[in-house]
Amino acid sequence: MEVFANEYPDEAWVVRAALGSAFVALAIGGLMGLIQTLHRTGFYDSLISNADYYTVLTLHGVAMVLLFTIFFLVGFFQWAITDSLGRKSEDIRITKLWYGMMVLGSAMSAVTILGGFVDSGSLSGVEADVLYTFYAPLEAHPLYYMGLAVFIIGTWIAGFDWFRSWWAWKKENPDERMPLRTFMVLTTMLMWYLASLGVAISVVFFLIPWSLGIFDSVNSLLTRTLFWFFGHPVVYFWLMPVYMMWYVIMPKLAGGRLFSDPLARIVFVLFLVLSVPTGIHHQYVDPGIAEGFKFLAMTNTMFLLLPSLLTAFTVVASIEHGARQRGGEGYFGWLTALPWGKPAFTGMTLAGLMFAAAGFSGMINAGMSINYLVHNTLWVVGHFHMTVGTAVALSIMAATYWFLPKITGREIFSRRLGLAQVLLWFIGMVLMGNAMHRAGLAGVPRRTADPTYDQVIYDGAYGAIGELRFQIALGGVLLSLSLVLFFAHLVLSSFDIGERAAATPDSIPAPLSGPEQAPKVLDNIRLWTSIAVVLILITYILPLASIVTDGGGWLGDSYGVIVAEYVLPAVSSTIDIFVGVVA
Amino acid sequence: MNRPGPVGIALVLAFAVVAVIEFRTVLGMVGIDIAIGPYFAGAAILLVGGAAALFAVPEELTPESV
Amino acid sequence: MSSETETTEDGIVREIGHDEFDPVGTLALILIYFVIIGGLWAFMYFVEFLGNGPTVV
Numbered sequence: 001m002e003v004f005a006n007e008y009p010d011e012a013w014v015v016r017a018a019l020g021s022a023f024v025a026l027a028i029g030g031l032m033g034l035i036q037t038l039h040r041t042g043f044y045d046s047l048i049s050n051a052d053y054y055t056v057l058t059l060h061g062v063a064m065v066l067l068f069t070i071f072f073l074v075g076f077f078q079w080a081i082t083d084s085l086g087r088k089s090e091d092i093r094i095t096k097l098w099y100g101m102m103v104l105g106s107a108m109s110a111v112t113i114l115g116g117f118v119d120s121g122s123l124s125g126v127e128a129d130v131l132y133t134f135y136a137p138l139e140a141h142p143l144y145y146m147g148l149a150v151f152i153i154g155t156w157i158a159g160f161d162w163f164r165s166w167w168a169w170k171k172e173n174p175d176e177r178m179p180l181r182t183f184m185v186l187t188t189m190l191m192w193y194l195a196s197l198g199v200a201i202s203v204v205f206f207l208i209p210w211s212l213g214i215f216d217s218v219n220s221l222l223t224r225t226l227f228w229f230f231g232h233p234v235v236y237f238w239l240m241p242v243y244m245m246w247y248v249i250m251p252k253l254a255g256g257r258l259f260s261d262p263l264a265r266i267v268f269v270l271f272l273v274l275s276v277p278t279g280i281h282h283q284y285v286d287p288g289i290a291e292g293f294k295f296l297a298m299t300n301t302m303f304l305l306l307p308s309l310l311t312a313f314t315v316v317a318s319i320e321h322g323a324r325q326r327g328g329e330g331y332f333g334w335l336t337a338l339p340w341g342k343p344a345f346t347g348m349t350l351a352g353l354m355f356a357a358a359g360f361s362g363m364i365n366a367g368m369s370i371n372y373l374v375h376n377t378l379w380v381v382g383h384f385h386m387t388v389g390t391a392v393a394l395s396i397m398a399a400t401y402w403f404l405p406k407i408t409g410r411e412i413f414s415r416r417l418g419l420a421q422v423l424l425w426f427i428g429m430v431l432m433g434n435a436m437h438r439a440g441l442a443g444v445p446r447r448t449a450d451p452t453y454d455q456v457i458y459d460g461a462y463g464a465i466g467e468l469r470f471q472i473a474l475g476g477v478l479l480s481l482s483l484v485l486f487f488a489h490l491v492l493s494s495f496d497i498g499e500r501a502a503a504t505p506d507s508i509p510a511p512l513s514g515p516e517q518a519p520k521v522l523d524n525i526r527l528w529t530s531i532a533v534v535l536i537l538i539t540y541i542l543p544l545a546s547i548v549t550d551g552g553g554w555l556g557d558s559y560g561v562i563v564a565e566y567v568l569p570a571v572s573s574t575i576d577i578f579v580g581v582v583a
Numbered sequence: 584m585n586r587p588g589p590v591g592i593a594l595v596l597a598f599a600v601v602a603v604i605e606f607r608t609v610l611g612m613v614g615i616d617i618a619i620g621p622y623f624a625g626a627a628i629l630l631v632g633g634a635a636a637l638f639a640v641p642e643e644l645t646p647e648s649v
Numbered sequence: 650m651s652s653e654t655e656t657t658e659d660g661i662v663r664e665i666g667h668d669e670f671d672p673v674g675t676l677a678l679i680l681i682y683f684v685i686i687g688g689l690w691a692f693m694y695f696v697e698f699l700g701n702g703p704t705v706v
């Protein structure tokens with residue numbers, strides 16, 4: 001068996017390109033993050049004006065959670081599909097096409113965001129200071145929305161590309177079980193098709209025509225609800241590739257085997273079924289949505305804890321298996337037998353640990369009543385820097401140390417440097433994340449360039465607010481340093497003088513409890529997708545209908561009829577087609 | 584039990600930094616105040632110790648260095 | 650080719666199959682996690698409801 005890069009050079013090129021794009025986004029986002037922490041804590045606020053802060057914040061949000069995460073995902077998934085099915089892309093031109101579309105879309109949106117820094121000249125009307133949630137009536141240049149649409153269509157084609165590989169493989173191997181990694185990719189993509197439909201409808205049917213001046217207004221609650229229809233499941237789009245790493249790579253690194261293949265499949269099915277009908281939990285404080293619908297979303301959210309708890313169990317048990325094979329003993333002694341010297345392992349473990357800690361603030365966010373205490377405060381920012389900002393981002397960086405040799409054919413530069421990088425990220429995020437949570441409890445708002453007001457004295461449960469500001473700034477600086485180490489590492493690895501070839505072979509060990517133990521019905525993704533669609537209809541039809549009928553029509557107050565004739569049929573036929581075509 | 588290697592020490596110190604940060608808050612809430620000077624000095628020493636331990640990590644890892 | 654180097658690199662000293670493996674360490678860690686989460690949940694009540702005035706707008 002050859003190293004992936006040599007066995008599938010064309011696919012490896014796309015994987016490398018996608019990772020490269022992801023890391024460019026990470027670098028840009030990281031720089032913006034540093035500016036934000038220093039600006040809003042008052043440590044260095046003369047670099048940008050308060051008005052430009054929102055341009056910076058938009059760039060940070062979009063670069064981090066849309067570009068960095070999703071570009072990494074498509075690269076990683078391309079590897080997972082090619083490697084687990086053992087076949088080349090059906091048509092590499094399609095593979096390059098979707099990658100190209102994603103780059104084009106990103107560039108379109110990025111130009112409009114960057115235009116926000118320019119106040120005169122030809123770019124002066126071009127801006128998109130709408131943050132990554134782009135709530136109307138905040139309005140961006142049409143190109144911003146069009147770029148997002150092109151980007152998302154690129155991901156749709158990617159999913160189609162991977163389904164094609166699977167269909168072709170299945171024809172040649174009619175009796176074999178779907179490989180675990182393929183299963184994970186396909187369930188994730190099905191979830192993504194369902195989820196991104198919401199944002200696609202919002203962007204294509206409402207925001208683009210509106211920003212082009214075809215409509216005078218939009219129903220902002222409607223576009224916002226459609227955003228969160230996508231906005232919650234998108235967190236699983238970030239998380240599911242990371243779960244794949246945790247299920248597939250971590251047991252291997254620990255010297256063990258995945259505890260249970262069926263359990264892993266169940267987890268991904270649960271995500272497919274439950275991810276979308278929860279989005280309204282981001283809108284607990286939105287007027288115009290009845291409490292009952294919010295309650296339903298909360299209930300679904302609590303069920304969604306289940307797959308994450310199952311993951312905690314399966315992954316920890318798989319690692320423990322490795323530790324015991326390496327001679328570990330006792331209830332806790334086995335922890336010392338783990339390969340802590342491997343940055344990939346240590347980084348992913350710390351990321352998982354941070355995720356477990358963030359589970360607590362997540363429970364607070366998810367509760368309908370207690371959400372009022374933290375809504376729109378820095379608490380929330382603290383929460384998602386520990387989840388997407390660490391569980392996902394740190395896992396991605398750590399996994400890169402393992403992954404890079406596969407796709408470049410060369411060893412990474414230094415384990416020691418990798419170790420320093422992941423530890424630094426962990427410490428930095430403990431500081432920043434913890435202080436953000438506490439500042440949020442004291443009432444400090446998020447998305448605010450200068451959160452100081454004459455009338456307000458923030459009152460923390462303990463300690464002065466100045467100390468929290470300091471911790472946020474210090475944490476942000478440590479995180480930025482960690483990023484610098486990460487990029488230095490990438491550069492050094494690609495110019496590595498020694499040019500050590502990557503170790504071969506690197507097969508992934510079989511699970512302790514294999515797919516033959518899993519009931520066949522688990523692989524029936526058509527069934528699971530149908531259930532997901534039904535759940536979505538149950539949770540969303542009524543709230544959407546009431547938003548449209550009670551909330552001023554499809555477009556706020558104007559043009560309701562046009563869109564009712566145009567959009568409604570399109571929506572329902574898209575859903576029909578989707579249900580028909582799936583799997 | 585094995586004596587911990589440099590990696591183990593670096594990790595333990597990283598967690599110690601975390602503990603120092605978190606516990607000052609928790610202790611403060613129950614009424615035990617730790618002055619900011621010793622607190623930062625303590626955290627900084629742990630951090631430097633962790634960094635030093637990292638430098639002692641051998642590049643080629645063997646099971647014993649873990 | 651390098652199954653030997655793999656074994657030493659991974660430090661595996663024994664093979665443990667499905668039936669001999671009893672993840673007690675995992676159980677221990679998860680129980681600790683639940684205790685912490687439960688404790689925090691109780692703690693939240695004191696921080697938020699007894700410490701501050703009404704928050705709901």
Ligand code: HEM
Nearest residue numbers: 033034036037061064131388389393446447448476479480
């Ligand atoms: C160098 C590391 C980072 C630093 C210093 C940093 C800092 C910050 C700060 C201070 C804010 C809050 C701004 C405000 O509400 O006024 C923020 C927002 C945000 N960050 Fe980060 N961050 C970092 C890394 C990340 C990563 C890795 C991700 C995700 C992968 C991320 C995702 C976000 C998102 C989604 C927002 C919210 C944007 C919005 O409110 O529209 N950040 N970041």
Ligand SMILES: [Cu+2]
Nearest residue numbers: 231232281282
């Ligand atoms: Cu959510």
